[in-house]
Amino acid sequence: MPNAEQRLYAYIGGANEEEVKIPMTSPVRVEVEAAAGPFCKNNFTVSFFVPFSYEVPAFTAYVSQFGGYYMDDWSISKKAIALLEAIQRDHGAVEGDGYTFAGYDPPFRQIVLGPMKASIPEDRLRILSYNILAESLAHEFGAHLYRGTSAHELAWDRRCAAFLKEIEAHSPDVLCLQEVDHFTQLKRELAARGYQGRYLKRTGARVDGLAIFWRTARLRQVFMDNIRFAESGLRDNVAQVATFELLPAEEQGREREGSPVPSSPPPSPGRPASSLREEVLQQQRSWAQWQRRRRQAAGEGSGQASPRQPGSDPTGSRGEATSAAAAAAILPFTFIVSNVHVLFNPKRGDVKLAQTRNLLHAVHGASRRAGGAPAVVCGDFNSAAYSDVHCFITSGELGLQAVDRRWASGQVEGIGRGWYRMRRRLLDELASGVIRGYAPKVPVPWTEEELAVAFARLRSRPGVEEEGGEEFDGAGAGGLNGAGAGVGSSAGGPRSGDWIPDGLPDTDPRRKMLLTHPLTLRSAYQAVTGEEPVWTTCHDGYMGTVDYIFYSLEPNGAPSLEPRGVLLPPVAQSLRSGLPNAHWPSDHVCLVADFDARRA
Template identity: 30%
Template sequence: MSSGGGYKPVNTVRRTVTTVSKRKRSSISDPVHRPHPPLAPGPIRKPSKSSRRRRRIRKERASSSVERQWVFSPSDSRNLKDKLVLVSYNLLGVDNASNHMDLYYNIPPQHLEWSRRKHLICKEISRYNATILCLQASFELDYEVDRFDDLDSLLKLRGFEGVHKRRTGEATDGCSIFWKEKLFKLLHHQEIEFDSFGLRNNVAQLCVLEMNCEVPESKLRVQSSEQTSTSPRRLVVGNIHVLFNPKRGDIKLGQVRLLLERAYKLSQEWGNIPVAIAGDLNSTPKSAIYDFVASADLDTQLHDRRQISGQSELDTKPSPFRNHYAVSVSQTNEWSQEELQLATGGQATTHVRHQLKLNSAYAGVPGTHRTRDQCGEPLATTCHSRFQGTVDYIWHTKELVPVRVLETLPTDVLRRTGGLPSEKWGSDHLAIACELGFVGE
């Protein structure tokens, strides 16, 4: 084969590569050197699926940061001269967040950092113009920082004073009650250590607060010119964080019962003054524990202690090999003597009772189907990977009436956040809040 015969194919390949290269460059539109011709009139092209999806995501993110709204009672409250704003808030203890990461696996790590969350929480509280705070999972100590003092310092800058009670045992969280120093003064503080009654390491608090009517700029009291001096307004404020364990309904019931017993006794000792109870009951609105608080009476024999809090949806699924028909209703609802004593306080009865006549603040102010259930309670006050529902409440006696309540976020909005805490909300619970007015002079 001659050398000339082998040369031509190589040149041909080179020319082909050059031609392809030029064709590629010519196919790319350059707005500077090769401007587009004017568009011919015609129908407007619809956005692509990807662009529509991006717009939908942006819209959903915007809706997820929606502001919470106050809803007012239809009842006339103009004659209620003395009012207060009570906020109950489970702050999500730092240890709880770190020890139960399975609940927050889809939450960005920075959203769980206390250094960030504490500022979100304080700013949120300020937006609600709260005058009394009942905080749960609020008192924590570790080797480096006293987180209660951390929170206490931030709230003091906003005019609050407070008392706290740490849980017994090895747990580091607890409960705190704060009040606006210029508007209230503390007359009495009582701590309840449930461990002393065989009811685990949870704690509760009771405070007797008196309105400080000497402050002329107080928003709590507006006296007419003909009004004579009256005794100052006082109330009992109770704060509780009930045991979580869904299977120990006997202990949960005993904790709630003991708090209500102490609150009633304190109310009587101070002249039958009003009572407000707030906190995380770790029980749903459809539960027997909710019914007990609302009705003041519960027959334990009608309920399974393992389902008495309504949290059965949190339990693992039952074994498919279990013979449900082999367990009678009476066996399922059977309580041991020890369990009955814990629930009832040692009385020779199967009924649990309390003497307070309590109403739910949220149930007393109608809301919408997007945020309320059939009981009138919020559809959800907490949201994480395993549970979305209501466990937080504010209760009050008849001497107090709800003027307005702070609506929670709609459940569809909560779902779109992917769980709490989030960029906007500093806990896995939503704060609940209401304005209460004193009835009568």
């Protein structure tokens, strides 16, 4: 369908025999020819409506109108089946086995579905990630980035109402929001829609932060890690790492309040070490209680003894393996969702890499604590698709010798100043199939200070030792806020003396300037469509992709999340101004991904 839309846009833009530009009206029509079997792809014919002054063939159709957003084929197919049954009931048999869908959502956004696999609705999860543009930042940068946006379109009340409309239409199970500075209002509005949320403000002078909301009728929050990068001198950005349980099918639909395990208390500047230690110990006790309940549930449900405790015979037996598999089928499905807004500064690739690396280690630690739970990592990474930062996330490693920190994010501010010129450049690149590369041919060597930043690690909480003494695994108490005391332990953050490769073993990745993380991640959009979205943000300073939804690839037989479908941004040609505008309330569009929860 994306290729069909691009061809039609080119046709009405003048690429026709008469070389005439044809105005486009709404709706966008999609004709669906049913496939031969349940696992075969449908055939789609996409049509644009044009003014009546142009000659178009007439046709007769039975019509059924309904509201909402086009989010999956099945919801549309149900409407088509209901219409067909009504026609057969009132008019008898009809010819043809297909149907036509006309969408009026301006501009049109399309859902792309992955390979269809057998699943049940109770095991499906929808995750939404959205940078909603903080009101404080909209006013601060309005004259620079939003020159084409009116004061009415920037007004928070109007934009908030639009956000709520989008959320209601998409109906996600988990919302990861960035640039939130009206959390109390959003919490109240979303509570009325069945959501509960947690907020984490940035640690500096900015008033915005992050928020994670979840649908209480389907999910139970188990734990929430708050990551403050400023604790290691990595700027004032923050991240959230949440652990959820998917409620059993018989419990879904019931409204629930509260969480069985308390989350981290809100931060207070200058807390003494004893307060931090008590917070960590309380979280450890909470985790121990949750794990004890899971062991008891597994033992009762399978009729077997509780799973083997650490320190017992590691070899096990066939009977124990069978018991573990049965317990996994009984226990609630557990998964991790992280939310982050990485540093914006395009030339500080060292900080972006360090923040990303520390986040992924913290996610790995949360996954280990939850017994190897699958993870979703989403947010605004302020890094272009296929840049060094993006490749580090998806490949698990990055050699810094060939990387220039000033270009590591691939996010060049001010290329083609003004949204129209940047859109033209983006369309030209798409037409040619060649995306412009920004990295210089000869990278500038890294200084010791820059290397210290890139390899910096979040500090362990005071007075708490890491579990097993493992370096940077995030699984022990240090994992509650990253893990590891880092190279150097000064409270002021990374220093040039922190980077000391001399004396390190040959196998140490720092000797090879190799940055690594322990997760195996893939983009949900790449998994479904084969590539990242063309763009996710558009304003007078930049147009491109900086928002992502990644998911962890798990071993065969382990619980996993498999992407089922994604929501594409509107086609770039449909934009008539930069964002925000009358149709889109933020300078970003939301990303939405559907997952199937696969149990062991």
